[in-house]
Amino acid sequence: MLNMKDVSKIYRTESVETHALREFSFDVDEGEFISVTGPSGSGKTTFLNIAGLLEEFSGGTYELDGCNVTNLNDRERSRLRNEKIGFIFQSFNLIPELDVFDNVDVPLRYRKFSSAERRKRIDRVIDLVGLGSRAHHLPSQLSGGQQQRVAIARALAGEPRFLLADEPTGNLDSQMAESVMELLEDINRNGTTIIMVTHEKNLAKRARRNIFMRDGCVSNNDSALHLAASSA
Amino acid sequence: MISYYAKLGLLSIRQNPVLSALMVAAIATGIGACMTIVNIDYVMSGNPIPHRSSLLYHVQLDSWDPYEAAEEPNEPPDQVTYLDGTALLKAGKARRQVLSYRTGRVIQPDGDGQLPFQVSSRSTSADFFSMFDVPFLYGSAWDKAADDSAAYVVVLGREVNEQLFGGQDPVGRNVVMNGDTYRVTGVLDNWQPTPKFYDVSNQSFGEVEEVYFPLSVSIAEELSSSGNTNCWKPVPETTWQAFLNSECVWMQLWVELHGETERSDYLAYLDAYVESQKAIGRFPRPLNNRLYNVMEWMQNQEVVESDVKVLLGLAVLFLVVCLLNTIGLLLAKIMRRAGDIGLRRALGASRNAVFAQYIVEAGLIGIVGGVAGIGMTMLGLQGIRILYGEFDFIDRLVHLDWIMMSTAIILAIVSALAAALYPTWRACGIHPASQLKSL
Numbered sequence: 001m002l003n004m005k006d007v008s009k010i011y012r013t014e015s016v017e018t019h020a021l022r023e024f025s026f027d028v029d030e031g032e033f034i035s036v037t038g039p040s041g042s043g044k045t046t047f048l049n050i051a052g053l054l055e056e057f058s059g060g061t062y063e064l065d066g067c068n069v070t071n072l073n074d075r076e077r078s079r080l081r082n083e084k085i086g087f088i089f090q091s092f093n094l095i096p097e098l099d100v101f102d103n104v105d106v107p108l109r110y111r112k113f114s115s116a117e118r119r120k121r122i123d124r125v126i127d128l129v130g131l132g133s134r135a136h137h138l139p140s141q142l143s144g145g146q147q148q149r150v151a152i153a154r155a156l157a158g159e160p161r162f163l164l165a166d167e168p169t170g171n172l173d174s175q176m177a178e179s180v181m182e183l184l185e186d187i188n189r190n191g192t193t194i195i196m197v198t199h200e201k202n203l204a205k206r207a208r209r210n211i212f213m214r215d216g217c218v219s220n221n222d223s224a225l226h227l228a229a230s231s232a
Numbered sequence: 233m234i235s236y237y238a239k240l241g242l243l244s245i246r247q248n249p250v251l252s253a254l255m256v257a258a259i260a261t262g263i264g265a266c267m268t269i270v271n272i273d274y275v276m277s278g279n280p281i282p283h284r285s286s287l288l289y290h291v292q293l294d295s296w297d298p299y300e301a302a303e304e305p306n307e308p309p310d311q312v313t314y315l316d317g318t319a320l321l322k323a324g325k326a327r328r329q330v331l332s333y334r335t336g337r338v339i340q341p342d343g344d345g346q347l348p349f350q351v352s353s354r355s356t357s358a359d360f361f362s363m364f365d366v367p368f369l370y371g372s373a374w375d376k377a378a379d380d381s382a383a384y385v386v387v388l389g390r391e392v393n394e395q396l397f398g399g400q401d402p403v404g405r406n407v408v409m410n411g412d413t414y415r416v417t418g419v420l421d422n423w424q425p426t427p428k429f430y431d432v433s434n435q436s437f438g439e440v441e442e443v444y445f446p447l448s449v450s451i452a453e454e455l456s457s458s459g460n461t462n463c464w465k466p467v468p469e470t471t472w473q474a475f476l477n478s479e480c481v482w483m484q485l486w487v488e489l490h491g492e493t494e495r496s497d498y499l500a501y502l503d504a505y506v507e508s509q510k511a512i513g514r515f516p517r518p519l520n521n522r523l524y525n526v527m528e529w530m531q532n533q534e535v536v537e538s539d540v541k542v543l544l545g546l547a548v549l550f551l552v553v554c555l556l557n558t559i560g561l562l563l564a565k566i567m568r569r570a571g572d573i574g575l576r577r578a579l580g581a582s583r584n585a586v587f588a589q590y591i592v593e594a595g596l597i598g599i600v601g602g603v604a605g606i607g608m609t610m611l612g613l614q615g616i617r618i619l620y621g622e623f624d625f626i627d628r629l630v631h632l633d634w635i636m637m638s639t640a641i642i643l644a645i646v647s648a649l650a651a652a653l654y655p656t657w658r659a660c661g662i663h664p665a666s667q668l669k670s671l
Contacts, residue, residue, distance in 0.1 A: 049665040054578055106575075
């Protein structure tokens, strides 16, 4: 459902060219839970930005759910992003002046669902993440773990084909991190594909597949081997 | 989605009250300054008789000095002589024609304790009222027979009727003016064409006259004009008849013509008339007769002072400066919300959606700025009223009607939208990835 072939990304300034991704090829099948690890500057962020259609790439091809995204215009990319992808950010990125209900509502508004349809979806995902009683709380009235659950609910509301999670537990204590990971595993078990960037090896191990990136390339596409080696 | 964007806009205004208030203040100040002058220009340059202005023509004949035009470069005099005015009135070549001049009368009330009082008056022919569509509260104008027989009849203004008859219907009753008794045929309803188009040589924005009576009576009574009188050669004697026979211009002649054919026919008639006068030694200048309809005449007479146009330009420039400030404030506000924009882009908002969101927000600020701008305009007009309070017509110039209020709101919204274009364009260009750190 996600196929990148020889994707490259070059950042150019007047005097310097930086290769963030080099002939990056990567396939994701439906229902996978993939962790992406690697040192800083290895290209994880660039990969996720390109996968999430937030950034253009310099070369190669990228097909998302059968659609070649190379020549899409802004409106088509936005629509594809809205319909197919859910984002979960390290710092939650909730809109502080909107309550839980309205934060979850944001992507649905751009989908132009009816009011009744939006309400049904919002109620369902808020219940799913266990925040049914907090629908009209502002983000500032919630704990970090609860805020991340709201972000997950927002990502799920549009019923996307896959979730892109960037350090989803990075700002949480271990107890909250565990509950968020369990929630993500539940979501994956229900069929949603997840790609998660993390620095934490114990979290990466819980994914079914791990890719390790270095210098803009996939250095290792087998989590068991790499993680075992680095543990040793 | 518009209602959603409006909701977000209101939320944003509440979240940034100081910045929003500054934007509203900048727009309101610009609109206030601009609309104050626009309003005065609008009132001054308005059409005083829109439904008939293209049918009414002011007549000019160049009976002036052979060596010097009445007004450079080659303008004929604004008014006509008695000789020409009465000749053209009598000829009746137009559908209707009216010859008139401004004069003054003293009314002597017959009630106990009421002192005589002076009134402005207009001596005119009967067609004045129908040609200029003057509204009547009671009765009607006098008829042509009254003109011909120099009947002592009078039409009163509403205020004079209040003063003399307590506002009751006075038709058929008598009024004594300068010792002569006049029979009342009618009372005008409220009527104040602005500008006072039929006689711009005597205060373009002055009040209409308080009393009207036949021209034939005023000529018989030897009532001189209280308006402008201009002569290019001396009157040989000081008698009334000598003045009437002179080349002095002091009367206003208007005709009613329908369509271009009637206009050109009448102009040809005027030329023929002048040629006939040349034959007896008058009209030493080349043919130079003019027919202007109401709005052409207002323009010719530069009823709107050039100072007002300069002020209008300055006011528009001031509005532009205010808008530049608004652009800066909007830019600051939008850039502060770059994270929010990046997030919305990541969640599926297209550039168009971001554009629509911020344009709607700017529109809301424009509406509030427009309403506040109306308040500022009222303040500005009040300032002008205080500054020029000694002129009796100033109240009419500083009146703000619904058209101007709507214009203020629309101008404010358009201004706010124009000011929002650049900041919104910048907002659309915000790269979501750069605002979301990693993702």
